[in-house]
Amino acid sequence: MEALLAITIGVLVATSVYLMLARNVLRFIFGLVLISNAANLIIFVSGRLTSGAPPLIAEGAEGPVGDVANALPQALVLTAIVIGFGLFAFALVLMFRAYSTLGTLYSDDMRIAEPRTEDTK
């Protein structure tokens, strides 16, 4: 299971790097979504995987018995997903706004804040 997830993470990161190297900023944020999910999977795997063992505590007992799933990474991933979703929504709106004010989605044409020297002449 770990091996499968590790390969998945690798594929996600590779795909997202490919997308983020594109000059189109829309592709860039799709790459960003993929890589943030890869990060979530890293946290998930690092908490060690156990299948079919929910961390439930029997009535009256002080702690769970035997090998159970680690609940903390799941809480962390949940938090990271929520935050990542908020950031993605913001980035998407920003790209939309950039398209409507700058009229382009290509990062090479976005030279207003730091113009090239030949542009200013």
Place this chain on the structure above:
Amino acid sequence: MTWTLATPLVLPFLTAVLAFLARYGAAGRWFSVAGNAVLLGASILLMVRVLDQGVIAAQMGGWSAPFGITLVADYLSAVMVVITAITALAVSVYALTDIDERKEHLGYHALFNILIGGVVGAFLTGDLFNLYVWFEVMLISSFGLLILGGNKDQIDGGIKYVTLNLISTILFLSGIGLLYGMTGTLNMADIARTLDTVENQGLVTVVAMMFMVAFGVKAAVFPLFFWLPAAYHTPAFSVSAVFAGLLTKVGVYALIRMFTLVFDGDIGFTHQILLWVAGLTMVTGVLGAAAQNDIRKILSFHIVSQIGYMIMGLALLTPLAVAGAVFYLVHHIIVKANLFLIAGVAERTAGSTDLNRIGGLYKSAPLLACLFFIPAFSLAGFPPLSGFWAKYVLVAAAIENQGWIIAAVALLVGLLTIFSMTKIWAEAFWKPHPEGVDPTLNQLTPQARRHLLIPIAALAAMTLVIGFSPEPFVTFAKDAAAQLLDPTAYITTVLGGET
């Protein structure tokens, strides 16, 4: 104990809610000023407690240390919170005039206070994942502030700022995941304790490098700084002042915290890289500044070169060097925020921040010229201003450590800083205005003059105080450095006595 630590954290969010509800009236901006004044009081209270007891810690929600979220303040955290509150108060007074009604309606004051809350949270937390959450709070409000108003150049700079910061955040998150996998804990003190027992020390170094890159992007070090000069000159002056003063310093703070407390296992490797990074950051930043022709762009590149000095202090890792880094951090926040505020007044009176299009400020606004003189020459390291002592301590530490090259680089960069500060002086203040305008302060209303100049004068006065009596500040920085280099007290306080 819990109360002293939690108040500086809760206050900005309370202020933000009030300011948001009152954003259509004049009350909103005064809530912001009042809230930040109270925050300053609370942070001074925290400082007094820390000076009294060394390190103080509190467990949130009553969960004991490695499990719950810990708030912890040592000397470094406490002084950073105080300086954050000072900057926030100064900028919120400045914003009374600087921020127009449209931006107020869009929620400027609420976003600003959330940003301050995020910064304070990042300084006070003792939990790695919690640090990530505070970084996010800080980031999302800074995104909002940066593009508030929606000018073309703001959107353009905003895209670079947003994308690069998101990548660094994801790297940070992956680093947290891997570190958790190795140690099974997220509490920074607990990680510091258990990290030595990890079998695969090579992987620890890999994770250390991930953190270095992630925080390096936030702190804008070489070669990861390109988003900063692309973005910091576009928003309102209040916003760029608070960004310049505080945001990059949170990255530096996180670097100092992680690379003194947690990643101190392979100093020969990690801190050698930091030293190279520091030297190159100083040089590229100051050369970039020399090539610019706009006050805010010059100042933005200067942030980069000054970050290099702080990283240099961390990289040398001797008590004197770390003390220098702490001193530099505090001095630089005051000076840099002040310079951006002054640039705002210069634009208001002379009409632009482009050096080719303005001039004559010395003749018609001598008071502003004097107020510019103090932080500018402090930044360049003129004795006896605060920047001189900061550089002096760092260079002394480098020489003591036989780091001749880095000491020479630091001194040379100081000289080049003077060059570009003289450029601003000669172009904006000394030469006559090219369009024959007389940029006097009298063209501002008396009320606007009060709001704009009082924070500038107050920050300049603080620079002078630090400059003329550096003794207590240097002593404090040395105590803070001693605490950072021997984190035993930090760890035992956080974990509640058990070691």
